Structures are given as C-alpha cells and as structure tokens.
Amino acid sequence: MSAKKQTFEQEIARLEEIVAALEKGDAPLADSLALFEEGTKLIAACSKELDAAEQKVVKLMKGPDGAPLELPFGEEAQP
Numbered sequence: 250m251s252a253k254k255q256t257f258e259q260e261i262a263r264l265e266e267i268v269a270a271l272e273k274g275d276a277p278l279a280d281s282l283a284l285f286e287e288g289t290k291l292i293a294a295c296s297k298e299l300d301a302a303e304q305k306v307v308k309l310m311k312g313p314d315g316a317p318l319e320l321p322f323g324e325e326a327q328p
Contacts (some may be wrong), residue, residue, distance in 0.1 A: 257298050264291045 255263070267288040271274060276284065313319035 257295060260295050260298075264288055264295070286320070308319050 252324075267284045270284055271281060
C-alpha cells in the first residue's frame with residue numbers, strides 16, 4: 250500500500266466500499282474487524298479535513314462594537 254495521502258474524495262469512496270462490505274456480512278470476523286478499524290480511521294481523517302475546510306469558509310467582519318465577528322461565508326452581519 251502506498252504512503253501517498255489520498256484525497257478527501259478517495260477517502261469517502263473507500264469508506265463507502267468498507268460500509269458495503271460490512272453490510273454484506275460475509276467477510277470473516279478478522280477481516281471485518283480490520284475493515285472496521287480502517288473505516289474508523291477514515292472517518293476521523295475526513296472529519297478533521299471537513300473541520301479544517303469549515304474554518305477556511307468563515308468570513309470575518311467588524312461587529313457593531315468594533316470587535317471581529319465570524320460569519321459563515323455568504324452571510325452578512327445584521328445591524
């Protein structure tokens with residue numbers, strides 16, 4: 250297996266494969282446990298990447314008191 254970092258989309262696709270294999274239910278217990286472990290690692294990695302993306306999609310504006318105000322991208326401050 251390559252040590253190259255997979256893209257978010259590749260990680261999600263692999264996670265979907267793992268879920269399908271586990272739902273099928275015909276893998277030996279040891280294989281199912283290995284798939285489950287791989288899946289939990291992928292979930293953690295995807296969650297971390299989504300959190301980082303969310304932080305990039307925050308708009309900083311000046312609030313009414315002059316203090317910085319974080320808004321989701323695309324929203325405007327209400328007066």
